[in-house]
Amino acid sequence: MxxxxxxxxxxxxxGDLDELFRIQLDPEANRMAAFTAVDPTDRAAFDAxxxxxxxxxxxxxxxxxxxxxxxxxxxxxxDAETGMAEITYWIDREYWGRGIATxxxxxxxxxxxxxxxxxxxxxxxxxxALLTRLGFVEVGRDRGYANARGEEIEEIEFVLR
Numbered sequence: 752m753x754x755x756x757x758x759x760x761x762x763x764x765x766g767d768l769d770e771l772f773r774i775q776l777d778p779e780a781n782r783m784a785a786f787t788a789v790d791p792t793d794r795a796a797f798d799a800x801x802x803x804x805x806x807x808x809x810x811x812x813x814x815x816x817x818x819x820x821x822x823x824x825x826x827x828x829x830d831a832e833t834g835m836a837e838i839t840y841w842i843d844r845e846y847w848g849r850g851i852a853t854x855x856x857x858x859x860x861x862x863x864x865x866x867x868x869x870x871x872x873x874x875x876x877x878x879x880a881l882l883t884r885l886g887f888v889e890v891g892r893d894r895g896y897a898n899a900r901g902e903e904i905e906e907i908e909f910v911l912r
Contacts, residue, residue, distance in 0.1 A: 756846075758854040760813040763801075763824060767814045770821040772797050774843045784841065785872035785897035785904055804828075811863070815842065815855040822846045825859040827867065836867045852881055860885065866912045872897065873905035887911045 763771070772794060774780075781787050788796060804810050809829040815822050823842035830837050838859070842852045860867070869887055871878035887909035897904045 756817040756849055756851055756854075758851055758858065759816045760825065760855060760858050761816065763812040763814045763826075765805075767821055767824075768798065768801055771814070771824055771841075774821075774823060775841060777844045780841070780844045781899040783872070783875050783877070785875065785899050786870070786895065786906070787897075787899040789898050791899075813859060815840075815851065817846065817851055822851060823855065825855055827859075827863055830868070833868070836864060838863070838867055838869050847877070853884065856881065856885055860911065866910050869909045869911070870906050871909070873907050879907060882909045885911065 775787075775791055775797075781791055788800070790796065804812055804826070807828065810826060811828075812824065812826045814824055823840065823846070825838065825840045827836055827838045829835070838856075840852055840856055840859075842855070869882050871882060873879070873892065888911070889907055890910045891908040893906050893908065894903050895906050896902070
């Protein structure tokens with residue numbers, strides 16, 4: 752029997768950024784996430800985004816680790832338009848399908864106020880299943896421009912109360 756991976760979260764720090772940048776370069780992960788940076792290979796833009804995130808009082812950014820390695824991140828911020836907390840996650844594709852995202856999100860959600868919103872590309876079956884498994888409920892659908900796909904696609908909005 753294969754033992755499940757031990758997943759831990761820690762506050763993201765500057766020393767994590769090289770690995771987080773490497774992880775988010777994966778073309779398949781970008782396609783699945785869909786709503787990504789205009790140019791995921793632009794390190795200066797990546798660093799500027801993290802500088803803004805570190806400066807925000809309303810965000811909580813955690814690095815996901817397993818087996819002693821950085822494998823992704825989870826984050827929460829307050830959406831300026833709605834005033835609602837929103838979460839996101841990104842896991843290294845090498846670790847997909849091992850339950851790591853589910854465990855990381857459960858750990859993170861245990862520390863977060865409710866309600867919290869999450870969004871996923873409608874055709875990203877893995878993310879839709881993960882959010883549903885965690886108790887998120889679909890509250891709407893919209894179309895938006897997905898940088899990673901170069902086209903407008905359907906997005907599902909979920910809420911966890």
